[in-house]
């Protein structure tokens with residue numbers, strides 16, 4: 001039984017804080033995600049393969065006087081066959097473990113499948129258990145293989161399931177460091193013969209699939225409201241450590257909504273839109289001593305994913321002028337004139353950048 005760790009609190013902060021009817025917490029463990037989810041849902045179904053975990057989760061719900069959570073025993077989506085939810089949250093047992101008899105299997109962290117297939121199956125199942133427009137917030141692991149980018153593989157799982165996907169990689173480890181981390185987590189001390197034996201088993205397993213690195217991070221998924229093809233596929237590396245960051249869910253939920261607004265606009269409509277720079281954004285300029293113009297301009301986000309984005313002078317000027325009063329096109333034309341560049345040439349690139357900045361949460365549609 002896993003206690004509340006860094007991964008648990010990160011997923012809790014990643015949960016969207018928008019009110020919904022139903023949430024599924026898959027692999028509830030001590031129940032932390034289900035308890036958190038219940039703050040925003042009328043009912044929560046919490047599942048686990050472990051009777052013991054469900055006992056703890058029930059106890060924690062009772063101790064916190066939280067009702068409205070139904071606890072069900074079973075593997076993956078078995079306990080909710082034929083049911084759909086507004087939201088799925090899961091910190092699944094994603095630890096990649098060699099399927100060899102001499103390697104101990106730990107139910108709290110290992111779903112018993114080969115490589116990262118457990119996370120792939122949680123993603124695939126999400127499509128069948130979300131209502132149209134429903135979202136999932138998951139933690140996961142993905143293998144980089146000698147001929148395949150790990151983040152893109154994770155993006156493919158979602159695309160194959162026809163889900164919008166926003167996947168953020170927090171960390172990446174080489175196979176040896178990954179193996180050592182999880183062997184230590186299992187209580188085996190480095191330097192012992194057992195440690196060496198387990199390391200060898202992990203490396204053999206990684207070699208079999210050509211694994212070069214293992215990524216870890218967050219998956220935000222959404223089933224299209226209209227069953228149209230997935231419209232969003234965004235994979236990225238986090239600029240800053242996000243463990244314990246508060247309000248990630250609110251940030252990502254807002255960014256998805258803002259993204260939908262700008263995605264529905266063609267370039268002409270976007271030019272007519274008033275945008276404003278988010279309140280947590282600051283700008284940092286670095287100059288060579290004595291230079292008039294900055295050598296580097298960085299837009300820094302204080303909350304959300306705490307992004308650090310390099311901006312050229314034109315983009316920085318446009319962002320700086322976005323105060324919600326003037327349409328984006330008017331600002332872009334004025335900046336082009338000021339900098340002496342051709343507005344027609346600068347325009348399309350700048351609009352594409354503005355679209356990305358809206359998803360990033362740096363710019364927002366003005367109210």
Ligand SMILES: C[S@@+](CC[C@H](N)C(=O)[O-])C[C@H]1O[C@@H](n2cnc3c(N)ncnc32)[C@H](O)[C@@H]1O
Nearest residue numbers: 008027028029048049050075076091093107108
């Ligand atoms: C990493 S823990 C997450 C616990 C808790 N949700 C949290 O966020 O801290 C994974 C949980 O998944 C459960 N589990 C393992 N295999 C499972 C399976 N096949 N189906 C459902 N749950 C499973 C484990 O018993 C464990 O409680």
